[in-house]
Amino acid sequence: MRNIILIGAGQIGSRHLQALKSIQIPLNIYVVDPSNSSLLTAKERYNLVNIQNIHNIVYVQKPENITGTKKIDLAIVATNSDVRSDVVKNLLRFFEIRNLILEKILFNKLEDYVSVDKLLEEKKCRCWVDMSMRTMPFYNSLKKKFDKDAVLYSVTGSSFGLITNAIHYIDYIAYLSDCYDYEIITDYLEAKPVESKRKGFLELNGTICLNYKNGSKGFLTCFTNGNLPVQMEIISSNCKYIVKESEKKAWVANSKNRWKWKEINIDIPYQSQMTNLVVESILNKGTCPLTSYKKSAKLHVVLLDSLYKFLNESSNTKRKFYPFT
Ligand SMILES: NC(=O)c1ccc[n+]([C@@H]2O[C@H](COP(=O)([O-])OP(=O)(O)OC[C@H]3O[C@@H](n4cnc5c(N)ncnc54)[C@H](O)[C@@H]3O)[C@@H](O)[C@H]2O)c1
Structure with missing residues (x-):
């Protein structure tokens, strides 16, 4: 056994x-x-x-x-x-x-x-x-479609847990572009943290901008108010996708199809x-096919250290650790 x-x-x-x-x-x-x-x-x-x-x-x-x-x-x-x-x-x-x-x-x-x-x-x-985004059949299949091109990647939604989910999106962009070198711009985050849904941890709202060495850019925006469903957009010079996981649907357009939108059904598996x-x-x-510890640790440290500096500079509380989970 x-x-x-x-x-x-x-x-x-x-x-x-x-x-x-x-x-x-x-x-x-x-x-x-x-x-x-x-x-x-x-x-x-x-x-x-x-x-x-x-x-x-x-x-x-x-x-x-x-x-x-x-x-x-x-x-x-x-x-x-x-x-x-x-x-x-x-x-x-x-x-x-x-x-x-x-x-x-x-x-x-x-x-x-x-x-x-x-x-x-x-x-x-x-x-x-x-x-696990990179292991899900739908997301996994997009790597070939984007063919390592630099992408513009955006996520928008209300109160979806920006920081706890950011690492999933950061990893997914790294997977699509085979590029693990990136930096974060925290200038457009709201200064005041909010309680995470997990007790004792914090979250932030506003926008995180991501700048990858291969030219890919990410914009992750979480609104404090409203109930805007999470929507993802991934765009390169040859192909673009809109993904709405809550509707189990995506829309794709590419140069071959003269940029005509096509709706597709997608399956987002549960952890179980x-x-x-x-x-x-x-x-x-x-x-x-999950991300190795070394690559993941590298992605984590850039995110967490930038957020740590942002939190300590924008408030009077000087924290000794990253308050996210
Ligand atoms: N990869 C994903 O898609 C995904 C999805 C959800 C949650 N998560 C992550 O998983 C983590 C846990 O999230 P959760 O929602 O399950 O939290 P949770 O609070 O429901 O579960 C945490 C569990 O850990 C237990 N625990 C605490 N100290 C322990 C110890 N020393 N030894 C063993 N167990 C201990 C707690 O009793 C609790 O049962 C978070 O970091 C979260 O971000 C990842």
Whole structure:
């Protein structure tokens, strides 16, 4: 049996767990969360998935309660960013972890990006970050259409969680253009942070501008007011797309079709339909299409450090960490 640890069984962790149920390789799954109510909800959600269970599942409140094996084929860390680096460091010290998937936003301190990188190398652990747009069939297929051209990428909507989602869009632009060098302009953000939907964390509204070395540009705008649905536009000199995930529709126009808009139906899978695919790929082939830790850490640090400077310069509170998750 292969051994999997899932640490953090909250909203997204319980969806990762649901996905694991459909894996056809028998697994020992250890679910770890200090919150009994998170463990109970995760268990309920797992049981709701209408597939015959072939796995052995153990629910525990601390990783130390996992007895019997130290060799772990794969661990998923789905806690919030504030505890993630400690959780990862403890995991890597206590177990022999071969593969790791981490949730975004990775960590809340700059030094953790370096120390975790070192530890991963020392322990020879492969690591990816769950920025899944590039793995979704629709978004994945656009890479060929844009053919690494510089793109103009915009996202607009009301109160959609600009910072927690920005890293998904930043990663997706990097994927489309094969370019991981970028800078951020924070001048058009609103100075006052707002509470995140995740307790104890912050969000920002306004516009983030992204400038990639290959010429791609991004404009991510989140309005404080209203209920504008999230809309994405991706434009190059040969092709343009409008995407409305909430309507499961996209519109495409290109030079070949004389720029005539064509409507297409799109499928945006849930996390509970995706984690199984990356886990199976890792267990069978030792790799998966998610972004590697190194590339993801590079994208995270540019975003978080710019936002950190922006927050500290625009308010009297001098923070010692990144208050985002
Ligand atoms: N990749 C994506 O598309 C995606 C989607 C949603 C959320 N996320 C990210 O996942 C993270 C978690 O989000 P959420 O909505 O599930 O939050 P959540 O608060 O629902 O879940 C966090 C869980 O971690 C548990 N926890 C806290 N400390 C722990 C520890 N030391 N060890 C183990 N578990 C611990 C909490 O008890 C809780 O159950 C956030 O960083 C969020 O941005 C990513």
